[in-house]
Amino acid sequence: MKKxxxxxxxxxxxxxxxxxxxxxxxxxxxxxxxxxxELRVYGGFESNVQWYLNDKERNLQHPEDPLRSNNYxxxxxxxxxxxxxxxxxxxxxxxxLNYNPGFKGGGLGIYYLNYKSDRIDxxxxxxxxxxxxxxxxxxxxxxxxxINTALRGARIIFRPSDNIRLTALYGRQRTGxxxxxxxxxxxxxxxxxxxxLGFETSDLSFGASYVGRYEKIxxxxxxxxxxxxxxxxxxxFSHNSFYASGExxxxxxxxxxxxxxxxxxxxxxxxxxxxxxxGYTKEGLGIDLTLRRMENMGFLSERTPTSVGDNISxxxxxxxxxxxxxxxxxKQHHSNLANIYVYQAQSRVxxxxxxxxxxxETGGQIDVFYDFAKGxxxxxxxxxxxxxxxxxxxxxxxxxxxxxxxxDTNFFGVGKNYFTDVNAExxxxxxxxxxxxxxxxxxxxxxxxLQGGEAVKTHIVTAEATYNFSPSKSIRFEGxxxxxxxxxxxxxxxxxxxxxxxxxxxxxxxxVNYGNDxxxxxxxxxxxxxxxxxxxxxxxxxxxRQRGGLVCVGGVCRFVPESTGFSxxxxxxx
Amino acid sequence: xxxxxxxxxxxxxxxxxxxEMPNVSLKSDGNKTFNVKNDFAKKxxxxxxxFWATWCVPCINELDAINEHYADxxxxxxxxxVAVSIDDTRTQKRVKPLLNGKKWPYTILxxxxxxxKRALGIANVPYTVVVKNKKVVYVHNGYSQGAEKELYxxxxxx
Numbered sequence: 001m002k003k004x005x006x007x008x009x010x011x012x013x014x015x016x017x018x019x020x021x022x023x024x025x026x027x028x029x030x031x032x033x034x035x036x037x038e039l040r041v042y043g044g045f046e047s048n049v050q051w052y053l054n055d056k057e058r059n060l061q062h063p064e065d066p067l068r069s070n071n072y073x074x075x076x077x078x079x080x081x082x083x084x085x086x087x088x089x090x091x092x093x094x095x096x097l098n099y100n101p102g103f104k105g106g107g108l109g110i111y112y113l114n115y116k117s118d119r120i121d122x123x124x125x126x127x128x129x130x131x132x133x134x135x136x137x138x139x140x141x142x143x144x145x146x147i148n149t150a151l152r153g154a155r156i157i158f159r160p161s162d163n164i165r166l167t168a169l170y171g172r173q174r175t176g177x178x179x180x181x182x183x184x185x186x187x188x189x190x191x192x193x194x195x196x197l198g199f200e201t202s203d204l205s206f207g208a209s210y211v212g213r214y215e216k217i218x219x220x221x222x223x224x225x226x227x228x229x230x231x232x233x234x235x236x237f238s239h240n241s242f243y244a245s246g247e248x249x250x251x252x253x254x255x256x257x258x259x260x261x262x263x264x265x266x267x268x269x270x271x272x273x274x275x276x277x278x279g280y281t282k283e284g285l286g287i288d289l290t291l292r293r294m295e296n297m298g299f300l301s302e303r304t305p306t307s308v309g310d311n312i313s314x315x316x317x318x319x320x321x322x323x324x325x326x327x328x329x330x331k332q333h334h335s336n337l338a339n340i341y342v343y344q345a346q347s348r349v350x351x352x353x354x355x356x357x358x359x360x361e362t363g364g365q366i367d368v369f370y371d372f373a374k375g376x377x378x379x380x381x382x383x384x385x386x387x388x389x390x391x392x393x394x395x396x397x398x399x400x401x402x403x404x405x406x407x408d409t410n411f412f413g414v415g416k417n418y419f420t421d422v423n424a425e426x427x428x429x430x431x432x433x434x435x436x437x438x439x440x441x442x443x444x445x446x447x448x449x450l451q452g453g454e455a456v457k458t459h460i461v462t463a464e465a466t467y468n469f470s471p472s473k474s475i476r477f478e479g480x481x482x483x484x485x486x487x488x489x490x491x492x493x494x495x496x497x498x499x500x501x502x503x504x505x506x507x508x509x510x511x512v513n514y515g516n517d518x519x520x521x522x523x524x525x526x527x528x529x530x531x532x533x534x535x536x537x538x539x540x541x542x543x544x545r546q547r548g549g550l551v552c553v554g555g556v557c558r559f560v561p562e563s564t565g566f567s568x569x570x571x572x573x574x
Numbered sequence: 575x576x577x578x579x580x581x582x583x584x585x586x587x588x589x590x591x592x593x594e595m596p597n598v599s600l601k602s603d604g605n606k607t608f609n610v611k612n613d614f615a616k617k618x619x620x621x622x623x624x625f626w627a628t629w630c631v632p633c634i635n636e637l638d639a640i641n642e643h644y645a646d647x648x649x650x651x652x653x654x655x656v657a658v659s660i661d662d663t664r665t666q667k668r669v670k671p672l673l674n675g676k677k678w679p680y681t682i683l684x685x686x687x688x689x690x691k692r693a694l695g696i697a698n699v700p701y702t703v704v705v706k707n708k709k710v711v712y713v714h715n716g717y718s719q720g721a722e723k724e725l726y727x728x729x730x731x732x
Contacts, residue, residue: 040593040594042596042693042694042695043695044694044695044696044697045695046697074692074695076693078596116597128687128688128689128692129687130662130663130686130687132663133663134662134663140662140687140688143697162607192605194605203604203605205605236605238604238605243670245667277667279667279670279671280671281670281671281674281675282674283674283677284674284675284677285674285675286670286671286672286673286674286675287671288667288668288670288671290667325662325663327662327663327664328664329664331629332629332665334629334631367668367671367672368671368675369671369672369674369675369676370675371675371676371677385638385675385676387672387675435719466719468719468720470720471720471723472718472719472720472721472723472724473720474718474719474720476719499718499719499720499721501718501720501721501724502714502716502717502718502720502721502724502725505718531716533714533715533716534715535713535714535715536695536701536713536714536715537715538697538698538715538716571697571698571715572695572697573694573695573696573697573713574695
């Protein structure tokens with residue numbers, strides 16, 4: 001490790017300049033840049049520190065190693081067409097609570113070397129990639145979720161013309177500081193026909209991809225191919241204000257998991273996913289509809305998830321060794337209470353018990369954005385913006401049998417409702433100094449099927465007002481209430497945020513589960529903190545109570561346990 | 575390990591700041607390809623790259639706030655706002671209806687694989703990068719109500 005780092009360190013301190021290698025064709029009014037290739041060093045640093053404390057009221061003991069931190073240091077060197085880089089990661093003393101246990105200690109998480117010209121983009125080492133909408137392959141990083149599924153191997157992207165892109169790759173997926181056993185082979189193609197057909201106001205493109213996962217099966221004559229092949233085709237079209245796209249994915253038959261996350265060699269099925277999107281937009285109006293049906297679309301680097309030793313969690317709980325990306329297609333709300341019941345997409349076959357048997361999900365989401373223009377009755381002096389959104393997701397309809405496990409689904413129709421969310425948002429500026437917003441959310445969360453527990457129906461109302469003292473000094477108030485008919489019942493909450501200028505802000509918020517049937521659980525979850533921003537740097541500090549549950553970013557969730565304590569996060573780029 | 579990490583930090587503090595935009599090509603909402611280094615390079619024109627996402631409330635507030643003044647600012651300064659969406663495929667379809675619903679006149683780029691975000695070392699959005707004559711001349715992390723005025727003051731000085 002050290003051997004590798006030192007030559008790189010030596011490079012950092014020297015600044016290298018070389019001469020005239022690249023000639024860039026310039027547009028006539030473009031800037032003339034002296035034709036000199038210089039060494040460019042860039043990257044970023046991020047640190048998230050937590051100090052966990054005991055909390056008597058909630059009867060919480062801080063974990064072993066109360067002071068924990070996740071640190072990421074990304075460093076890249078670019079010289080002409082060559083770029084090399086790495087990400088150093090340190091988890092000391094241990095990673096934050098409930099992160100993938102593979103993130104332990106420190107080391108080189110990512111390293112790569114890349115060559116890029118107008119036509120060729122070639123990488124060896126780690127790389128991030130996504131084919132189409134990611135339903136077959138997405139290698140990505142999300143630090144807040146503790147996801148890093150970069151592929152380690154080689155990738156080449158070839159652009160024979162501006163309208164064609166071909167990608168071929170091979171790699172193994174990163175897991176912790178290692179890689180998974182499964183070999184991933186991928187090929188993707190993207191064709192844009194607009195310029196070929198001479199379209200001016202229209203766009204037509206299509207693509208096809210292949211992803212194969214090879215993992216040896218330790219038995220003579222395995223019932224399925226050791227190499228699982230998946231295929232996808234996609235098309236996208238837009239004409240003036242209208243657009244539409246579709247994608248179909250197919251996964252060859254493979255062995256499924258039983259309730260204990262071990263392979264059931266008598267339960268073998270293929271998988272498929274269909275994604276359709278339609279929209280109409282013009283100035284002041286936007287409508288978007290997405291429909292998706294996924295059946296048995298769990299796709300893992302290793303067929304059997306790794307148990308982490310506590311007899312409950314496996315690598316699946318940490319979104320680890322997952323090849324594809326199947327996010328929940330629902331609106332991501334920003335109010336605290338609207339994030340208590342969040343939906344996670346059900347792409348996998350999951351037979352929990354003889355009453356709860358899931359083979360995937362089907363459903364859709366619609367969004368409407370509208371702007372009432374300034375000077376109209378509803379628009380008033382400053383205009384009024386509204387956003388409506390609804391989504392509903394269901395199990396696939398069909399016949400299910402628990403033992404021996406079997407299912408047969410219908411393509412159309414819906415099964416048991418997992419989740420429904422209908423919401424409206426109105427934003428209105430009242431004067432130069434007052435900006436207000438109102439949100440109403442209606443949710444149904446089938447906790448019984450999704451997590452175990454009681455299904456719950458909620459109404460959430462939120463009102464928000466921002467007052468500007470001066471152009472850059474403002475205060476924001478937010479009040480929210482959730483009416484829930486089951487589970488933890490009612491909640492109320494409030495936030496006050498003060499922005500002193502573009503550098504400093506402080507906030508305090510509190511939510512209280514005052515309606516809980518269990519009196520001991522009617523506790524306040526208070527938080528206060530502040531942030532300082534300058535240039536590319538942001539420093540934020542917080543003290544408060546973390547509610548246990550799912551923390552979701554972009555439709556992918558991570559379970560966090562209850563905790564109380566201080567947190568500090570620092571990020572910067574250079 | 576920890577020591578190596580600290581050493582790295584010190585070393586990078588000593589290296590000079592990034593000067594040029596990275597050589598990354600992105601698709602626009604109309605499916606046209608733009609190279610962020612070479613296609614935003616008109617002499618003395620100021621390009622304001624604002625990184626945002628449909629699920630990021632402060633980002634949308636910032637772009638709404640800039641939009642209220644955009645016509646006036648553009649008259650005074652030769653400038654263009656390039657709104658780079660870091661939405662992944664989960665929310666990317668919402669970009670187009672949202673920007674039309676909000677009547678945003680900006681050039682929209684889609685950084686679906688987050689290549690540009692990574693190349694600029696950006697940890698979270700909103701994040702603003704101001705480019706003039708192919709060089710990064712100003713960056714700002716985050717947005718709070720009213721910060722667009724300070725951005726405007728900064729742009730006037732450039």
